[in-house]
Each structure stands twice: as structure tokens, then as C-alpha cells.
Amino acid sequence: MQEECDSHIQQVKLLKEDVRKNLVSPIDHNNFSFKLNFIDSVQRLGVSYHFEHEINTLLCQIYDISTEDNNIIVHSDHLYQTALLFRLFREHGYRISSILLNFRNEKTNFINIKGKRMKRLVQAHMAKARRCHTNHIPKMEEYMEVRGISSAYPFLMTLSFLGMEDTTKEVLIWATNEPTIIVASTTIARIMDDIVGDEVEQQRKHVVSSIYCYMKQHKVSRKCAIEELQKLVEDAWKDINDACLAPTQVPTTFLMRAVNFARVIDVFYKDEDNYTNAGGIMKDHIESLLVKKISL
Known part of the structure; x- marks a missing residue:
């Protein structure tokens, strides 16, 4: 001893x-x-x-x-x-x-960047509120633009860069100029959320989802609209993959933030709304990651 x-x-x-x-x-x-x-x-x-x-x-x-x-x-x-x-x-x-x-x-224009993001976020929420009270059903392009911003998804992604050691002025400016990879990641989040959570959300007063916007604009059934929206998700993943190929606009570490955001969304909304109902598979995932020991 x-x-x-x-x-x-x-x-x-x-x-x-x-x-x-x-x-x-x-x-x-x-x-x-x-x-x-x-x-x-x-x-x-x-x-x-x-x-x-x-x-x-x-x-x-x-x-x-x-x-x-x-x-x-x-x-x-x-x-x-x-x-x-x-x-x-x-x-x-x-x-x-x-x-x-x-x-x-x-x-670094950090203050201006933060203000720009917040202003767009507030404007998007105002647009959502008007739609909700007027029962307005916008076209898909308008819906995705407003819904993507109101979700705060691009805002959170940009905010996550501030905790990284290699963040520079150029990276923050790039993030606020709606690069393809952030737009694609936001598209995946919005559409997958709508597909699994639409029926529950429409039971209460709520803005219409991308499903109803697509149905009205293209005069198709709900099933057809969902199938077409799933194709948009597939296309968004292709955009993400393409954005990660050299030469890249910013270091790969920042691109991987957008990739990982999209991966998390796939876990949340793959087959059901595991974000809203976190007591099922998400609880198992979190326990497996943070609580349960790994058997060797």
C-alpha cells in the first residue's frame, strides 16, 4: 500500500x-x-x-x-x-x-449580426400571427421563408458558432447571408416537424402547415403532398452533402454544425414527434447516451 x-x-x-x-x-x-x-x-x-x-x-x-x-x-x-x-x-x-x-x-459586426437576426425573427412571428388570425394559407415559398425564420433555427445555428474557438468575422457574415447548408438544414427541420406533428397541431388554433400550403397550391391530396415534401427533404440532404465537398466556403467544423443539427432533427421527427413527446424513444436515447453504462 x-x-x-x-x-x-x-x-x-x-x-x-x-x-x-x-x-x-x-x-x-x-x-x-x-x-x-x-x-x-x-x-x-x-x-x-x-x-x-x-x-x-x-x-x-x-x-x-x-x-x-x-x-x-x-x-x-x-x-x-x-x-x-x-x-x-x-x-x-x-x-x-x-x-x-x-x-x-x-x-466583427457581432452586434449588428445579432440585431439583424433578431429583427427577422420578430418579423417572422408577426407574419405567423397575422396568418393565424386571418386563416391565410400562403404559397409554399412564402411559408418556408417565414416558418424557417420563426423557428429560430438559423438564429440558434449562428449562435452556436460563438462558442467555437475558430469563429471569425467572415464566418459570422457567411452564416447571416443564408448559405445553402443552413437553408437546407432549416428546410429539413420545418418539413419533418410538419409531417409528424400536423394532425395534432391543427386540432387547436394554429397556423397552417407546409402540408396544407402544398395541398392548396398544387391541388393535391394530403398523401401526395406529404410524398412531395419528403422529396424536398431528400433534396435538402443533397444540398448539405454538396456544401460539404471541397472547396468549402468556411472551415468544415462550422459546416458540421449544420450537418449535426439536421441529424438531430432526423432523430426527433423520423416517424413521430419525439420532440414534443419526449417520454418515449427520446428518453431511451438520452438514457443510453448519458445514464446507462456501455457493456464491454
């Missing part, structure tokens, strides 16, 4: 020395981002008290090369790195100016 304990103590000492070496090694342009993330990881793991001197020394070096008159010098549109730098400085008592917020507005 004593030998095992001594072995663990020795292992801890070796690991502490490895961490210390990473903290005290010279900092340059190539490892700047790594150093920031390393400090953040050590703090999040709750072991930073072992390396207070090393962290403070490293942050002092970073402060000297990355600030001027208490303002962070921004050399790129790297949102994550700049935000992390700001937070680490503030956490350690550095008097960093909040002028950084102006950088977000002028350089």
Missing part, C-alpha cells in the same frame, strides 16, 4: 513538473494561443494554486506584448482568443479597458 502511495506521489510530481515547464517556456507568436488555453485549462481543473507564481509571470509577459495603454492590441478577428485574453486579465486583476467591446462592434 505504501509503495502504491509513493508511486502516485511520484507521478503527481512528474505531472506538476510537466505543467510547470509549459508555463515557464518562452512565449512567442506560434504558441501564444496555446499558452492562453493552457492557463485556462489549469484554472478550470482547479489546480492553479500549485502554479500561482508561474501563471502570474506568464500573464505579465502576455500583458506586455498584447496590450497598449490598458487596451488589448487586436491582431486578428479571432473572437475566442481575444475574449479569453480579456477574461484572464480581468480575473487576475489587470486593469483592461472595456474598449474591447467596441472592437466587437466595429471589427
Whole structure:
């Protein structure tokens, strides 16, 4: 037992020395981002008290090369790195100016992007409310445009990019310009939701679904409308696949967000509305993923 304990103590000492070496090694342009993330990881793991001197020394070096008159010098549109730098400085008592917020507005248009998305979302909900009260049945094109926005699906997808390390101004602008992959992913969500949830939703006062819009516009039966809408879903998947082929407009990591959103929708609405009625197959899926142990 004593030998095992001594072995663990020795292992801890070796690991502490490895961490210390990473903290005290010279900092340059190539490892700047790594150093920031390393400090953040050590703090999040709750072991930073072992390396207070090393962290403070490293942050002092970073402060000297990355600030001027208490303002962070921004050399790129790297949102994550700049935000992390700001937070680490503030956490350690550095008097960093909040002028950084102006950088977000002028350089990344983040505030404008958020406002643009929110404005369109509110407008879409207003259009839905008018339809509901006037019993208006729009054409499919009009329905899909408004319904796609009111679902907040594109808004949520764009919002998810903000938590990614590689998010840049170009990526956010790309996301707000309705790229094919986000439009296709939204189409899948809206149509699959309508197909499995339409009958229940129409039992209460509700806007018409894509099924009724298609039926009226093309003068076909409900069954025929569903079959044609399913073809639109298949076409949307083809658009997603095509958007993922090189050369891509943005890094693949961002495209995979749209792909995974669509995959989740397929799980929710494959045969029934498992989003609204989450007690069945969705409960089993979640338990299998997060609760039940994997048998080996």
C-alpha cells in the first residue's frame, strides 16, 4: 500500500513538473494561443494554486506584448482568443479597458449580426400571427421563408458558432447571408416537424402547415403532398452533402454544425414527434447516451 502511495506521489510530481515547464517556456507568436488555453485549462481543473507564481509571470509577459495603454492590441478577428485574453486579465486583476467591446462592434459586426437576426425573427412571428388570425394559407415559398425564420433555427445555428474557438468575422457574415447548408438544414427541420406533428397541431388554433400550403397550391391530396415534401427533404440532404465537398466556403467544423443539427432533427421527427413527446424513444436515447453504462 505504501509503495502504491509513493508511486502516485511520484507521478503527481512528474505531472506538476510537466505543467510547470509549459508555463515557464518562452512565449512567442506560434504558441501564444496555446499558452492562453493552457492557463485556462489549469484554472478550470482547479489546480492553479500549485502554479500561482508561474501563471502570474506568464500573464505579465502576455500583458506586455498584447496590450497598449490598458487596451488589448487586436491582431486578428479571432473572437475566442481575444475574449479569453480579456477574461484572464480581468480575473487576475489587470486593469483592461472595456474598449474591447467596441472592437466587437466595429471589427466583427457581432452586434449588428445579432440585431439583424433578431429583427427577422420578430418579423417572422408577426407574419405567423397575422396568418393565424386571418386563416391565410400562403404559397409554399412564402411559408418556408417565414416558418424557417420563426423557428429560430438559423438564429440558434449562428449562435452556436460563438462558442467555437475558430469563429471569425467572415464566418459570422457567411452564416447571416443564408448559405445553402443552413437553408437546407432549416428546410429539413420545418418539413419533418410538419409531417409528424400536423394532425395534432391543427386540432387547436394554429397556423397552417407546409402540408396544407402544398395541398392548396398544387391541388393535391394530403398523401401526395406529404410524398412531395419528403422529396424536398431528400433534396435538402443533397444540398448539405454538396456544401460539404471541397472547396468549402468556411472551415468544415462550422459546416458540421449544420450537418449535426439536421441529424438531430432526423432523430426527433423520423416517424413521430419525439420532440414534443419526449417520454418515449427520446428518453431511451438520452438514457443510453448519458445514464446507462456501455457493456464491454
